[in-house]
Amino acid sequence: MSCINFFRKNKNNANIFTYDFAGKTTALPVPTAEKLPSSWKGFNLLNMFYFKGRQSDIPFDEKDFKMMSEWGFNFARIPVDYRILIKSNDWNNMNETAMQRLDKAVEFGIKHDIHICLNLHRAPGFTVATPAETANLWTQAEPQAAFARMWAFFAARYKNVPNEYLSFNFVNEPTGVDEKTYADVIKIAANAIRAHDPNRILIADGLDYGTIPCYMIKDLGIAQATRGYAPHPLTHYKAGWVEGADKYPLPAWPNVTENAPEQNREWLKNTLKPWNDLAKSGSGVVVGEWGSHNKTPHDVVLRWMEDNLIIFKEAGLGWALWNLSGSFGVLNSGRDDVQYENYNGYKLDRKMLTLLQKYLARSQAGCAP
Numbered sequence: 001m002s003c004i005n006f007f008r009k010n011k012n013n014a015n016i017f018t019y020d021f022a023g024k025t026t027a028l029p030v031p032t033a034e035k036l037p038s039s040w041k042g043f044n045l046l047n048m049f050y051f052k053g054r055q056s057d058i059p060f061d062e063k064d065f066k067m068m069s070e071w072g073f074n075f076a077r078i079p080v081d082y083r084i085l086i087k088s089n090d091w092n093n094m095n096e097t098a099m100q101r102l103d104k105a106v107e108f109g110i111k112h113d114i115h116i117c118l119n120l121h122r123a124p125g126f127t128v129a130t131p132a133e134t135a136n137l138w139t140q141a142e143p144q145a146a147f148a149r150m151w152a153f154f155a156a157r158y159k160n161v162p163n164e165y166l167s168f169n170f171v172n173e174p175t176g177v178d179e180k181t182y183a184d185v186i187k188i189a190a191n192a193i194r195a196h197d198p199n200r201i202l203i204a205d206g207l208d209y210g211t212i213p214c215y216m217i218k219d220l221g222i223a224q225a226t227r228g229y230a231p232h233p234l235t236h237y238k239a240g241w242v243e244g245a246d247k248y249p250l251p252a253w254p255n256v257t258e259n260a261p262e263q264n265r266e267w268l269k270n271t272l273k274p275w276n277d278l279a280k281s282g283s284g285v286v287v288g289e290w291g292s293h294n295k296t297p298h299d300v301v302l303r304w305m306e307d308n309l310i311i312f313k314e315a316g317l318g319w320a321l322w323n324l325s326g327s328f329g330v331l332n333s334g335r336d337d338v339q340y341e342n343y344n345g346y347k348l349d350r351k352m353l354t355l356l357q358k359y360l361a362r363s364q365a366g367c368a369p
Contacts, residue, residue, distance in 0.1 A: 036284035040318025042075030079121035228290025
């Protein structure tokens with residue numbers, strides 16, 4: 001079946017994304033703020049991750065969505081650097097050409113039954129990346145208003161896309177902010193979204209880089225996302241962007257160190273417990289990012305990954321590996337200790353892919369040619 005993508009103008013002359021859903025059926029689950037689907041399984045796609053990045057400011061490729069779907073995955077988080085989406089560094093001047101690139105991700109997701117989770121990895125006034133923002137999203141009214149305007153813009157543009165296919169994830173890994181301030185800023189943006197699209201599924205990362213649940217966010221009717229990067233010296237061993245990572249000891253898993261509890265599957269389960277408690281209280285939870293950088297020995301990574309996959313499954317949590325293609329991913333990861341397979345123009349880590357597919361729902365598992 002061929003579905004046609006087109007636009008129409010609203011009264012403010014803004015483009016509204018519209019897809020012809022006539023005859024379109026989907027196996028994607030319907031998410032709610034109280035329960036995000038445990039069957040969401042997939043990857044972070046970094047095509048708009050960093051402004052003018054050589055591999056992270058490029059058009060989306062439909063073959064990636066088709067490939068993910070054929071492998072059995074149904075979820076893609078799209079972390080976006082807002083600077084890509086504006087002109088002349090003007091928060092009020094959205095770049096229509098860049099937005100059409102983002103439209104393609106939504107279109108490809110619909111076409112190939114991949115849920116798209118749109119995230120501002122860098123927002124006006126806040127980022128965990130470098131360079132730091134000069135404004136402060138948590139304390140200043142101007143970036144807060146710009147943040148809300150951007151989300152209102154997305155809400156108006158994508159209001160015709162059902163929740164099965166699209167969710168909004170406000171800002172990546174908030175830090176340096178208390179719970180009340182964070183909830184107040186998210187509430188401003190949520191109200192702006194709901195003015196255009198009152199039923200959109202909204203997801204907020206937890207506090208302290210996505211590691212601590214925020215119950216004030218739950219009270220706003222917003223789901224939450226956590227991370228799967230523990231223990232950090234294992235997942236970020238020799239990561240060039242992490243200060244001191246070159247001095248981390250060679251990772252092992254399970255990990256036994258003197259005068260400290262053994263780090264193993266039970267330790268991971270305890271780390272995840274606050275998020276299990278949040279889910280049991282009636283809040284949707286997803287693992288928005290997880291994985292390990294390519295300097296950690298591959299056999300260690302696979303053992304660590306399987307323990308995480310087991311506890312994610314036990315907890316009923318969906319997840320998105322950071323990333324599809326790159327140093328944490330199954331494609332072009334640049335590991336020295338992997339025998340790669342040539343696949344669709346990529347270097348595929350077949351062992352890692354097979355492990356991930358082992359933990360897909362039976363009805364999700366696709367072919368792995």
